[in-house]
Amino acid sequence: MNTIKLFVSSTPKNLHLRIAFTLFLVIFFIALASSTSMAQENAETAEVAETVETEETVETAEPEAPAEPYEVVDYRNFFGLDGRLAIWIIAQLHLMFAAFVLGVPIFAVIVEIIGAKSGDIRFDNLAREFTKLLSAAFATTASLGGLMAFALYGLYPGFMRYMTDVFHPFMFIYAICFFGEAFCLYGYYYSWDLLAKKGKWFHITLGIMLNLFGTALMLLANSWATFMMAPGGINMETGTVQSLYHAFYNFLWMPLNIHRLIANVAFGGFVVGAYAAVKFMGARSHEEKAHYDWMGYIGNFVGLGALIPLPFAGYYLGREIYSASPVMGNIMMGGAFSWTFIIQAILIGMLFIGGNYYLWNGMSRIKGAERYTPYIKYINIIIIFCFAVWLTPHNLPLSGEERALIGEQYHPFSKFFGVMAAKNAVVNLLILSTFFSFLLYRRANKGETMPFSSHGKSAKVALIITAGLTILYLAWYALGLRGIELEENIRQYLSPLITCLVIQIIAIVITILLTFANRGKFAQAFLFGVTTITSVMYMAYYGFVVMEKANLVLRYLSVAQVSIVISCLIVNTIIDIFLFKNAKEVGGIQWGKIPLRAQYALLLLCVAIVTLMGLMGFIRSGLRMNWHIYGFMQDTSAGAFTPSIAYMGWTVSLIVIIFLALLAFVFWLAGLGEKKKQHS
Amino acid sequence: MGKKKNSYSMILVIISILVVFVIIKYIAPYVFMIVLAKDHTMPTPSTLILWYMILAILGALVYVSTSDLKWAKFLSFILPAGDDKTKAILQKMIIVAFPVLVGWFVYSGTAPGTASPVELRIQHPTLLQEFEKLENPFAHVNEETKKRYIEEGKILYQQNCRPCHGSKADGNGPFANAFRLRPINFTDPGTIATVVESFAFWRIRDGGPGLPGASTPWDSAMPSWKDTLNDEQIWKIIMGEYVTAGVVARQREKIEH
Numbered sequence: 033m034n035t036i037k038l039f040v041s042s043t044p045k046n047l048h049l050r051i052a053f054t055l056f057l058v059i060f061f062i063a064l065a066s067s068t069s070m071a072q073e074n075a076e077t078a079e080v081a082e083t084v085e086t087e088e089t090v091e092t093a094e095p096e097a098p099a100e101p102y103e104v105v106d107y108r109n110f111f112g113l114d115g116r117l118a119i120w121i122i123a124q125l126h127l128m129f130a131a132f133v134l135g136v137p138i139f140a141v142i143v144e145i146i147g148a149k150s151g152d153i154r155f156d157n158l159a160r161e162f163t164k165l166l167s168a169a170f171a172t173t174a175s176l177g178g179l180m181a182f183a184l185y186g187l188y189p190g191f192m193r194y195m196t197d198v199f200h201p202f203m204f205i206y207a208i209c210f211f212g213e214a215f216c217l218y219g220y221y222y223s224w225d226l227l228a229k230k231g232k233w234f235h236i237t238l239g240i241m242l243n244l245f246g247t248a249l250m251l252l253a254n255s256w257a258t259f260m261m262a263p264g265g266i267n268m269e270t271g272t273v274q275s276l277y278h279a280f281y282n283f284l285w286m287p288l289n290i291h292r293l294i295a296n297v298a299f300g301g302f303v304v305g306a307y308a309a310v311k312f313m314g315a316r317s318h319e320e321k322a323h324y325d326w327m328g329y330i331g332n333f334v335g336l337g338a339l340i341p342l343p344f345a346g347y348y349l350g351r352e353i354y355s356a357s358p359v360m361g362n363i364m365m366g367g368a369f370s371w372t373f374i375i376q377a378i379l380i381g382m383l384f385i386g387g388n389y390y391l392w393n394g395m396s397r398i399k400g401a402e403r404y405t406p407y408i409k410y411i412n413i414i415i416i417f418c419f420a421v422w423l424t425p426h427n428l429p430l431s432g433e434e435r436a437l438i439g440e441q442y443h444p445f446s447k448f449f450g451v452m453a454a455k456n457a458v459v460n461l462l463i464l465s466t467f468f469s470f471l472l473y474r475r476a477n478k479g480e481t482m483p484f485s486s487h488g489k490s491a492k493v494a495l496i497i498t499a500g501l502t503i504l505y506l507a508w509y510a511l512g513l514r515g516i517e518l519e520e521n522i523r524q525y526l527s528p529l530i531t532c533l534v535i536q537i538i539a540i541v542i543t544i545l546l547t548f549a550n551r552g553k554f555a556q557a558f559l560f561g562v563t564t565i566t567s568v569m570y571m572a573y574y575g576f577v578v579m580e581k582a583n584l585v586l587r588y589l590s591v592a593q594v595s596i597v598i599s600c601l602i603v604n605t606i607i608d609i610f611l612f613k614n615a616k617e618v619g620g621i622q623w624g625k626i627p628l629r630a631q632y633a634l635l636l637l638c639v640a641i642v643t644l645m646g647l648m649g650f651i652r653s654g655l656r657m658n659w660h661i662y663g664f665m666q667d668t669s670a671g672a673f674t675p676s677i678a679y680m681g682w683t684v685s686l687i688v689i690i691f692l693a694l695l696a697f698v699f700w701l702a703g704l705g706e707k708k709k710q711h712s
Numbered sequence: 713m714g715k716k717k718n719s720y721s722m723i724l725v726i727i728s729i730l731v732v733f734v735i736i737k738y739i740a741p742y743v744f745m746i747v748l749a750k751d752h753t754m755p756t757p758s759t760l761i762l763w764y765m766i767l768a769i770l771g772a773l774v775y776v777s778t779s780d781l782k783w784a785k786f787l788s789f790i791l792p793a794g795d796d797k798t799k800a801i802l803q804k805m806i807i808v809a810f811p812v813l814v815g816w817f818v819y820s821g822t823a824p825g826t827a828s829p830v831e832l833r834i835q836h837p838t839l840l841q842e843f844e845k846l847e848n849p850f851a852h853v854n855e856e857t858k859k860r861y862i863e864e865g866k867i868l869y870q871q872n873c874r875p876c877h878g879s880k881a882d883g884n885g886p887f888a889n890a891f892r893l894r895p896i897n898f899t900d901p902g903t904i905a906t907v908v909e910s911f912a913f914w915r916i917r918d919g920g921p922g923l924p925g926a927s928t929p930w931d932s933a934m935p936s937w938k939d940t941l942n943d944e945q946i947w948k949i950i951m952g953e954y955v956t957a958g959v960v961a962r963q964r965e966k967i968e969h
Contacts, residue, residue, distance in 0.1 A: 357960060358908045359844045366836035366906065386772060392778040408778055416771035420764055426902060428758050432828035432892055437755050440883065440894055442902065444744045445760055451902050522960075580901035584963045627780050657838070 060256045060686065104311035106190030107669040115187035116671035117683065122180045124649050125694070128299075128642065129173035131292075132695075133509045134246045135300025136166050137217075139334045148232050158327060159653055160224055162304060167221045168702035170214070172694060191660045191667075195256065198266065198273055202252055202280060209248045218243035250296075251289055251505055258284035261652075262356040263661050271664060283356050287349040288652075294345050298338035299641055302383075305331025306638030307699060309631035322626035326635050329394060335637065336387040336466065340601070343380070343459050344594045351587055353655070357662065360655050365452075366426075369651050371677055374425050376651075379644040381419035384462055386637045388415060391473045393630035399619025401476035407468075414465045418458040426450030453575025456590050460597045461568045464560065467601055471556075473607055479616040483550040491610045492548065498606045499544050502599045506533050506540075513588060522582040529585075532566045536596045539563075541604055552611040556604050563600035567593045642691055646684040656678075718796050719785035725772045726806075730770040736761055759830070837923050839911050846910040848947050858951070865952025868945055872937070873953065881957035891933050898957035905959035912950050912961070917943070 110118035140162035147155030185192050196203070220238045227235035266280030273279060308328035315321045354361030363369055379678070392408050395401035428446050430438070448454055484491065510533040513526050539562040546555035573592045578585045656662045658672040666672075741753035748754070778787040793800035850861050870879060876895040879885040883897030898904050904912055914922070922930035937946065954961055 067843065357844065358911075358964060359839045359841070362836045362907060362911065363838050367838050370836075385770070389774055389778070396781075397777040405779070409775055411772055412775050412778075416767055416774075420767050424760065428757050429830045430757055433829045434755065434757050435892065435894075437752075438757075439750075439752060439754075440897065442900065443757055443760070444748060444754055445740075445756065447900065447902065576901065580905060580959055582960060583901075583905055584960075627783075629777055629783075663841070 041282050053330075060689075064439045064554055092698030097597065104190075106188070108187050108189070110183065110187060115183075115669065116667075119180070119187060120650070121655075121684060121687055121690070122176065122183050123653075124646055124684075125691055126173065126176035127649055128645055128687075129169055129176055129694075130250070131296040131299045131645065132169050132303055133166060133173045133520060134250055134293075135296030135298070136162050136304065137239065137243050137246060138297055139300065140166065141236060141243060143330070144236055144239060148236065154323075154326070154375040156228075156332065157323075160492045161327065163221050163224070163701055165304070165307065167217060168555060168698045169695070170217055172698055174210075174214075179291065188660075188669075191665065194271065195662075198259070198276070198279055199256060201276070202255070206249065206252045209245050209252065212245035213242065213249060216245055238256060244344070247293065250292060251285075253283050254288050254292060255280045255282065257653075258282050258288050260659075260661050261353070261360070261656055263664055264665065268664050271511045284349070284352055287345075287352045291342075291345040291349045291518075294338050294342050295645070298335050298342055298468060299645060301331050301333070301335030301338060302634075302637045302641045303331075303695070305335060305634040307331075309634035309638075312627065312631050318624055323623075325397075325626050328390075328631065332387060332390050332637065335383075335641070336470075339383055339387065340463050340466065341598070343463070344564055344598075347456075347590060347594075351590075360662070364651065364655055368674055369655065370425070370427070372647060372651050372680065374423060376644065376647055377423040379640050379647065381422055382640045383637060383644070384466055385415060385419065386467055386633045388412075388469050389467050390630050390633045390637070393627050393633070395473060395476050396627065397622045397625040398473075398476040399622075400617075401473075404472040404476055407472060411465050411469055415462060418465070421454055421458040422448035422462070423448045429563040448576075451576075452586065452590075454572060456575060456593055457568050460593055461564070462598070463597060464568070468560070471604070474608065475612055477618050477621060478612045479618040481552070481611055481615040482613065484547055484552055484610060485550060487610050487613060491613075495544060495547065495606055495610065499540050499603055502602050503537050503540055506595060506599055509533060509592065510537075513592070516588070518584065522584055524576055525582045525585045526588060526707060529589055532570065532596065533592055535562065535566055536599060540599065543590065543607070547607050547611075552607055556607055556611075559600050559604055563596055566599075567596040639688070639692070643684065643688050646687045646691075647680075649686060650675075650680055718793070718799050719788050720802075720883075721776060721782070721786045722789035722806075723802055725776060725839065729765070729768050729772055733761075733765060736764050806912070836907065836911070839914060840924065841908045843914045846913060848909050848913075848950065849944070850947055850951065861948050862951045862955050865950065866956055867952070868941075868949045868951045868957060872941070873949065876933075881894060881953060885957035895933075898953060899959065901959060904954065904957065904961065907962055908952055909947075909961045910937050912942075912953070913946055916941075916949065 050395070104439060107115060109115050133577050138158045143155050143162065144159035147153070147159060204247065216238055220235065222236065223231075223235060259279055259282050262283040263279070264282040265275035265280075266273050306326050308324045308331055312321060312324035312328060315324055350361070350364065351366060388411065392405075393407065395408075424446055426442070426446055427450070430443075442450070510530045513530050513533075516523070516526065518526070539559055543555040543559045546558065571589060575586065575589060578589055654674060657674055658667050659665065660667050736756050741755045744750070744754035745752065775782075777783045789799070790803070793803055817938040850858065853861070869877075869881075873881075874885055875887045876883075876885045876891070877898065878888065878895075881898040883895045883900075885895060888895050896903050915934060917936070917938045919936035921936050923932065941949070950961075
């Protein structure tokens with residue numbers, strides 16, 4: 033009876049939701065179909081042109097033609113849908129699942145190692161839960177990969193013929209690595225209980241092997257993608273392979289590898305965070321809530337941790353794209369793709385705000401955090417300010433009247449905020465502020481600290497080694513800058529950068545000495561201050577000087593800026609670890625007592641990073657414009673146009689929805705076994 | 713039991729948002745006028761005001777919801793005012809102001825007006841492949857010849873480009889005011905300093921008429937100079953133009969690994 037009542041009372045609500053969702057999907061597909069009509073129209077025009085040509089040839093041909101010869105085609109469409117669109121969707125979905133499957137094992141193994149070292153079973157269980165999600169997503173990744181390969185060979189046979197000619201030896205290696213990955217993953221997952229006691233380290237080795245095979249797979253596939261952007265090792269006229277090594281290790285390969293590796297970890301972290309958020313909201317018992325709260329925290333921690341170096345890796349990749357082809361670089365940042373970077377800026381801003389918001393809300397479940405909450409408003413103001421500068425475009429949409437009132441090409445806001453010098457400065461400030469939030473969170477429940485000298489020699493040695501390595505890196509880069517061969521009038525602009533690096537080295541030494549003198553907190557603040565003054569304030573100003581007088585120096589300025597910020601993060605982290613070692617606890621963390629708003633923030637983070645990956649995938653691939661292999665093999669199909677921003681927006685949104693739906697389905701499947709266990 | 717003090721955090725949030733609006737809308741134009749020594753104010757574009765205000769509201773809402781207590785205090789302002797007369801008046805003001813504000817947005821968004829359309833411009837149109845590898849033929853001549861060419865280029869620049877781009881290459885030529893989209897100010901480091909020389913060559917040679925279809929909307933009044941100047945003259949103009957503007961072209965980087 034109760035069930036019937038429940039059914040009756042819940043049906044209308046569910047029904048409304050279903051109808052609303054169906055309507056939404058219908059509208060979505062209609063809109064998508066109308067955008068794709070662009071492609072179809074192009075295809076039709078091309079077909080008409082072809083028919084006209086054929087008609088002309090028919091007129092001149094012999095009336096009795098022999099049986100039709102076998103025709104080699106270069107392009108086909110996907111059941112009437114443009115081939116490019118089909119590949120776009122399939123490839124992006126495959127990449128998203130692959131990112132999850134490659135990113136999660138990296139931190140699953142790390143969490144397992146922490147568990148094995150500390151003997152805390154919670155870490156072991158968490159690593160196991162990550163792996164459960166992994167094994168569920170793995171098969172989907174592989175299926176999508178298969179579909180993608182078939183689609184590529186089916187829809188672009190001409191292009192794939194050439195790619196196979198060049199890369200076939202690596203394709204076999206890819207297949208072998210795939211076997212390795214599959215065996216290691218299933219071995220890792222299913223031997224968890226078997227190796228729990230005696231063979232723990234063997235189990236961890238399996239996990240590391242899984243990572244190695246996964247990374248190898250990614251490196252192989254990356255090489256094909258970057259070969260298409262910046263081909264190497266082939267004759268650009270005839271296509272003859274001159275050096276397979278250079279075709280494989282092409283110019284953009286390494287920058288993309290680094291960028292994708294870090295991005296995969298961030299992606300995995302945020303997706304896992306969203307999974308935990310959903311589970312948290314559905315949890316009934318306190319234990320379950322506490323567990324998923326903690327899991328969400330770890331997911332956000334991993335995601336934010338990887339997000340911090342990501343802009344640097346992205347900048348490196350972007351800069352190398354400029355080096356590979358100034359034209360591609362200009363299209364990317366100043367041309368047809370520049371508006372997509374504004375969307376990217378919004379999404380990255382959302383990630384930083386969302387990540388910080390989660391941390392701030394999380395502080396409410398920590399007793400003692402109230403000492404640090406007053407700082408939140410200042411960090412918030414800084415982050416919002418950075419976000420505003422970060423998304424201000426160089427070219428604004430202006431009406432004629434506004435343009436007349438301003439009286440020149442650029443409004444000062446866009447003139448100063450819209451260029452790389454300002455954006456580099458604010459992204460560094462954004463990272464420093466987020467890191468500061470982390471430190472506050474970490475010390476929220478810590479009270480009186482032990483003096484640094486009480487930690488003994490090992491602490492001193494660890495601090496000296498870390499600071500020493502950081503200083504060595506800074507010195508190495510400064511010396512490198514001195515040795516760069518440039519024209520004398522440009523070279524002089526390098527010396528302020530060297531001075532900044534030297535200042536940072538001195539600051540690190542002073543910080544270490546202060547820490548040794550038991551003034552750790554002051555030392556951290558001092559290093560923060562110096563870093564902000566040199567890398568954010570001074571270098572923002574100097575960026576404009578360099579842009580005007582010697583833009584070639586801008587690339588060195590960005591690297592110096594990043595190096596200074598990273599050195600601050602590393603040294604301050606290690607000081608923080610020892611500073612709060614054995615510190616008195618004010619009150620424990622009450623896991624599970626986090627506002628639901630924070631869980632919605634985790635969901636937002638997941639949607640934002642999935643959309644971001646969809647968008648950036650489009651940009652990376654779309655930069656080739658109408659080339660299969662940039663500068664060598666042109667795409668002559670009807671769909672080889674650069675999509676408008678609206679068309680891109682619809683397609684990326686569709687991809688995001690499909691991915692999230694598939695992911696939810698796969699995770700639900702993974703949870704079925706557990707439910708059965710609980711039942712029995 | 714002591715009387716509970718009412719929280720005014722909602723009012724503080726509203727005031728902060730209004731302060732940000734006043735700064736962006738009314739103060740910034742005068743600040744830029746003074747700082748940049750202009751003879752007129754620099755009004756903030758409506759798109760930017762909209763974006764910045766969204767950010768300000770987002771920032772304020774993020775802040776008031778960072779803990780349950782803050783969020784509860786923020787929302788508590790809509791609870792009955794009791795004896796607090798100031799609160800009662802402020803509540804009424806909010807209740808009146810909110811729909812008025814929404815109504816004003818709807819009205820200003822839908823009322824027919826005569827404004828020219830807002831255009832989404834792209835900074836750099838896509839350079840054609842044939843120009844990508846093009847290099848300045850005078851890049852490797854000796855210093856003396858280079859100086860001579862630069863001087864020749866400066867003269868050619870003043871003869872052909874000055875009317876629009878100005879004698880100092882600052883986009884303030886005598887014809888400049890006649891254009892809706894003003895000629896580019898080359899001394900701005902965000903313009904010709906960000907492109908390679910072959911890009912400048914393409915823009916001078918083919919001008920507005922030579923822009924690819926994909927680069928629209930892009931209304932450029934730049935004429936095509938290929939029928940008036942030969943390639944050598946264009947390269948010399950480029951050399952002279954960068955020196956006149958005091959900026960350097962983007963340098964090609966050596967690919968190595």
